[in-house]
Amino acid sequence: MRSAVPIPGNPWPHDMQITVEDRPQHLRELLWLREAHGLHLEGDDLPPRLAETPEPATIPVDDATRALWEGAWVRIWRAVAAHAAREHAPQLFDQLQGTQAGSPQREALLREVVGPDWGDEFDRDVFQDPSHLDWDQASMAAFAASRPHALENSPERRDLDALIRAWRAGLTKIITIPCQGEYTRKVGPHALLMTDAARADSDGYRRALATFN
Structure with missing residues (x-):
C-alpha cells in the first residue's frame, strides 16, 4: 500500500510501502522436506518445526541420499531466504517480457526472479510426494478461507505504530x-x-517488529 501524496486522516504514511510474502514457496518446500523426511540438521539458528505436521513422506530415500540432503539443507535454506528478502525492481519483469523464450537472456532473468531452490541440486520430483501435496493443499484451503477477512484484520493495520517504527529503521x-x-x-x-504465529498475534508481532529497530 502506498500513496503519492498524504491522505488527510489516514494514519498510514503515504510513502510507506511494505511487502508481505506469506506463502514463500521455496521456503515452505524446504520446511516440509525437513519434517516429512525426518532430516537431522545441525545449527543453532534453524526455524522451528511446522505448526501443521505433515505426514511422513510416502516415498522414502536411502541413507546415502538422506546424508546428501542433510549436508545441503541449511546452505540451501539460507540462500533461498536471502533471495526471498530481496525486492525486485519493476523493470526486471518488463525486461523478462521482452526476451525470447529459451534465450540465455531470458534464462538469466528468470533465474534472478525465481532465485535458488532445492531443484538446483536435487530432483524436484520429491515434492510430488502425496505427503507434500496433501499438506500444501490443506494449507492453501486454510489460506483461501482467511482471505475475505485479510484486509479488515490486517496485522499491519492493527499494529501500525510498531510497523512505522520498523519501516523508519x-x-x-x-x-x-x-x-x-x-x-x-x-x-x-x-x-x-x-512465523505466521508471530504475525497473527499482536504482542508477538510487535516483538518481531521491534527486533528491526
Whole structure:
C-alpha cells in the first residue's frame, strides 16, 4: 500500500510501502522436506518445526541420499531466504517480457526472479510426494478461507505504530513461514523472516517488529 501524496486522516504514511510474502514457496518446500523426511540438521539458528505436521513422506530415500540432503539443507535454506528478502525492481519483469523464450537472456532473468531452490541440486520430483501435496493443499484451503477477512484484520493495520517504527529503521518486506512459536530473524538489510504465529498475534508481532529497530 502506498500513496503519492498524504491522505488527510489516514494514519498510514503515504510513502510507506511494505511487502508481505506469506506463502514463500521455496521456503515452505524446504520446511516440509525437513519434517516429512525426518532430516537431522545441525545449527543453532534453524526455524522451528511446522505448526501443521505433515505426514511422513510416502516415498522414502536411502541413507546415502538422506546424508546428501542433510549436508545441503541449511546452505540451501539460507540462500533461498536471502533471495526471498530481496525486492525486485519493476523493470526486471518488463525486461523478462521482452526476451525470447529459451534465450540465455531470458534464462538469466528468470533465474534472478525465481532465485535458488532445492531443484538446483536435487530432483524436484520429491515434492510430488502425496505427503507434500496433501499438506500444501490443506494449507492453501486454510489460506483461501482467511482471505475475505485479510484486509479488515490486517496485522499491519492493527499494529501500525510498531510497523512505522520498523519501516523508519529500513524495513520494507515481511516474510512469514508456517512454523511454531515466535521465531524472527532479520534477513538482508530490509526484510524480516518470522512465523505466521508471530504475525497473527499482536504482542508477538510487535516483538518481531521491534527486533528491526
